Amino acid sequence: MRSENQAGRLPAPPSPIADDGDEAHFCRTCAFAGACQAVGYGKPELRELHCLVEHVGPFRSGEHVFRTGNPFRAIFAVRSGTVKTSMVDKEGREQVLGFYLPGEVIGLNAIYPEQFPCDAIALETSHFCRFSFPAMSALAARMPAVQSHLFRLLSKELGSASLLAGDHSADERMAAFLTDLGQRYATRGFSGTEFQLSMSRGDIANYLRLAAETVSRVLSRFRNQGLIQVEGRQLLIRDPAGLRHIGRSLLPD
Amino acid sequence: MRSENQAGRLPAPPSPIADDGDEAHFCRTCAFAGACQAVGYGKPELRELHCLVEHVGPFRSGEHVFRTGNPFRAIFAVRSGTVKTSMVDKEGREQVLGFYLPGEVIGLNAIYPEQFPCDAIALETSHFCRFSFPAMSALAARMPAVQSHLFRLLSKELGSASLLAGDHSADERMAAFLTDLGQRYATRGFSGTEFQLSMSRGDIANYLRLAAETVSRVLSRFRNQGLIQVEGRQLLIRDPAGLRHIGRSLLPD
DNA sequence: GCGCGCCCTTGATCCGGATCAAGAGGCGCG
DNA sequence: CGCGCCTCTTGATCCGGATCAAGGGCGCGC
Numbered sequence: 001m002r003s004e005n006q007a008g009r010l011p012a013p014p015s016p017i018a019d020d021g022d023e024a025h026f027c028r029t030c031a032f033a034g035a036c037q038a039v040g041y042g043k044p045e046l047r048e049l050h051c052l053v054e055h056v057g058p059f060r061s062g063e064h065v066f067r068t069g070n071p072f073r074a075i076f077a078v079r080s081g082t083v084k085t086s087m088v089d090k091e092g093r094e095q096v097l098g099f100y101l102p103g104e105v106i107g108l109n110a111i112y113p114e115q116f117p118c119d120a121i122a123l124e125t126s127h128f129c130r131f132s133f134p135a136m137s138a139l140a141a142r143m144p145a146v147q148s149h150l151f152r153l154l155s156k157e158l159g160s161a162s163l164l165a166g167d168h169s170a171d172e173r174m175a176a177f178l179t180d181l182g183q184r185y186a187t188r189g190f191s192g193t194e195f196q197l198s199m200s201r202g203d204i205a206n207y208l209r210l211a212a213e214t215v216s217r218v219l220s221r222f223r224n225q226g227l228i229q230v231e232g233r234q235l236l237i238r239d240p241a242g243l244r245h246i247g248r249s250l251l252p253d
Numbered sequence: 254m255r256s257e258n259q260a261g262r263l264p265a266p267p268s269p270i271a272d273d274g275d276e277a278h279f280c281r282t283c284a285f286a287g288a289c290q291a292v293g294y295g296k297p298e299l300r301e302l303h304c305l306v307e308h309v310g311p312f313r314s315g316e317h318v319f320r321t322g323n324p325f326r327a328i329f330a331v332r333s334g335t336v337k338t339s340m341v342d343k344e345g346r347e348q349v350l351g352f353y354l355p356g357e358v359i360g361l362n363a364i365y366p367e368q369f370p371c372d373a374i375a376l377e378t379s380h381f382c383r384f385s386f387p388a389m390s391a392l393a394a395r396m397p398a399v400q401s402h403l404f405r406l407l408s409k410e411l412g413s414a415s416l417l418a419g420d421h422s423a424d425e426r427m428a429a430f431l432t433d434l435g436q437r438y439a440t441r442g443f444s445g446t447e448f449q450l451s452m453s454r455g456d457i458a459n460y461l462r463l464a465a466e467t468v469s470r471v472l473s474r475f476r477n478q479g480l481i482q483v484e485g486r487q488l489l490i491r492d493p494a495g496l497r498h499i500g501r502s503l504l505p506d
Numbered sequence: 507g508c509g510c511g512c513c514c515t516t517g518a519t520c521c522g523g524a525t526c527a528a529g530a531g532g533c534g535c536g
Numbered sequence: 537c538g539c540g541c542c543t544c545t546t547g548a549t550c551c552g553g554a555t556c557a558a559g560g561g562c563g564c565g566c
Contacts, residue, residue: 089502095419111408144394154407155364161414166348167462209420211524216545249342464554469515
């Protein structure tokens with residue numbers, strides 16, 4: 001399990017790290033930024049939200065943030081690094097459920113079963129904000145903005161979960177995956193066209209329900225078609241519109 | 254679009270209809286029963302929850318409960334009948350997202366986008382309870398039980414959405430589908446082994462990401478193996494354990 | 507009653523992606 | 537430095553399920 005922290009051969013772009021924030025501004029790129037803005041900076045409620053946060057990490061590549069069956073006590077926002085969530089089915093096969101970038105939230109699917117239904121594994125050295133869920137719920141009851149923000153986070157994840165469900169070709173899946181990743185990086189203020197794939201081909205394949213060989217082949221084909229430039233895990237999207245068009249049936253709008 | 258309401262050739266079992274309830278008891282099989290029980294019957298809060306409900310229907314087979322793009326104002330609990338939710342992608346292909354039985358809730362994935370991201374279409378004559386979402390949110394802020402119930406509903410749906418995502422054989426999907434349907438009927442107090450499939454083979458196929466022909470073939474095979482008895486849309490599960498075993502990799506526990 | 511359309515079933519063929527196989531490149535470690 | 541492991545790539549073959557095709561049953565409207 002080598003550390004992904006060191007730069008690779010190529011000059012790596014600055015590592016995506018969510019803005020650290022401070023008492024007054026909190027993390028600007030954080031998934032809860034909206035909730036904070038809604039109540040206005042400096043209000044006592046923001047201080048309360050800020051207080052129930054605990055910074056945890058670093059987790060090195062391969063380390064678990066939580067494990068299947070752990071009692072559910074908190075949700076986590078990614079501060080830096082990348083995480084994958086995955087389930088292991090009864091036959092011992094891993095199922096990658098998703099990848100989470102700085103500013104995104106993991107653990108929401110643990111609310112109902114009251115224990116984590118999946119593992120969360122760091123793909124590179126990562127840091128998190130830990131939000132105690134009981135405290136968060138109590139705060140939500142007093143702050144409508146926080147409550148509706150939680151509802152929206154949950155509902156949003158519902159929407160994205162149904163995306164990878166359809167029956168689509170390997171090309172469509174791959175194109176949509178890369179486009180989506182780029183968009184999410186862009187949303188958080190990083191480059192949406194040039195970034196590191198922090199997960200292995202095997203993880204991508206598993207997530208997209210393809211074989212690792214197929215992922216490799218599709219990436220090669222995209223490279224030959226001039227859609228992307230890819231060397232190891234370093235990716236450059238040369239034709240974002242073309243890529244988006246291939247994956248259009250899986251992508252919103 | 255013929256009405257599914259009339260009984261078929263076979264003597265149909267009593268049509269699943271969620272208990273109508275009254276001011277004191279509300280719908281016992283309803284998805285919100287838990288929230289009501291949590292605060293105790295007869296309390297003023299229950300009256301409030303009961304008050305924000307509006308009964309709507311009947312919707313005949315093929316009619317829309319809501320359409321993609323409709324502004325989101327309310328969620329719906331199925332009171333009687335069955336609904337499918339589906340999206341139509343940019344190529345005009347339909348994607349069935351789910352089937353909802355009496356007592357289950359539709360519309361949760363509309364919270365984030367603030368408009369319905371899918372269509373909801375009655376598969377047989379159906380009735381609903383309509384919960385105004387703004388009113389529900391306001392109530393949730395005052396009643397922790399309602400709030401946590403909403404969180405749990407959302408989180409639960411997150412869990413089930415990731416089920417059909419994996420790459421599984423047609424047999425596994427079909428077995429898991431039938432087992433799941435049976436379980437859900439059983440949870441609501443109906444027979445879990447004998448019921449009507451209220452959706453067409455085409456809808457099942459679309460939902461499971463299979464061809465309609467494959468669904469037909471798998472059902473025939475299951476019948477020949479003595480796992481089920483099926484005549485048209487009337488289904489009897491003869492070997493629940495066997496069926497569950499085939500679909501085990503998709504099923505919880 | 508008769509014909510038409512829809513849903514369902516079953517058979518034949520085809521194809522995308524899985525699987526099997528082999529080899530290359532990089533990295534950590536002894 | 538050399539070895540072994542792991543990841544990635546590329547080629548060859550295979551298979552499950554899609555697609556194409558045909559036919560039956562039933563409900564409904566004329």
